[in-house]
Amino acid sequence: MIKVFIGDQADRKFWSQFRREVPILDLVIDDGGHEPEQQIVSLEELLPI
């Protein structure tokens, strides 16, 4: 199954909605915006996986 979410990876509200919908993750590949702020927010919101 492939599911596409459209949003901003620097938006913490988006991540909290995403994590409610997707509670289990095994692997994360971050090839997104590459800006430090985007990467920091993504990491903080995704950990612990």
Added chain:
Amino acid sequence: MLNRTRLRLHSIRSGLRAAFLAPPPPLHDSRLQEQSELAGFEHGAGISERETLCAISSTAIGRVAAFGSGIIILTSTHRHFGRFRGREIHVLEIGIYSGGSLECGATILAPKLTFMALTSSQRARATRTA
């Protein structure tokens, strides 16, 4: 902390070693093999004909910038995530552009794969969702 890092590195090395040592399925179609070699693809990387075909089709419909990019995605996915083949796994890819790498990754990791993709691009709406 150091021990956890060492353990993780050991685990990554073991996975990579297993992926490299896995016998590569043969490429039967000479046209596919020729295209793969033209793209600088090393046959010993262990990517199947079906997966090569995925890179070609993703290129043809414009989801991957070039055939070489598709092969690089396949080779990288195989090397780093090949050990998860056939396992139930939940993957999140952030930044998918128009979904070419998703299709290639799903080809390698299918069928027990749940692939979540995050993008800011509307182009990705066209990506297959089931």
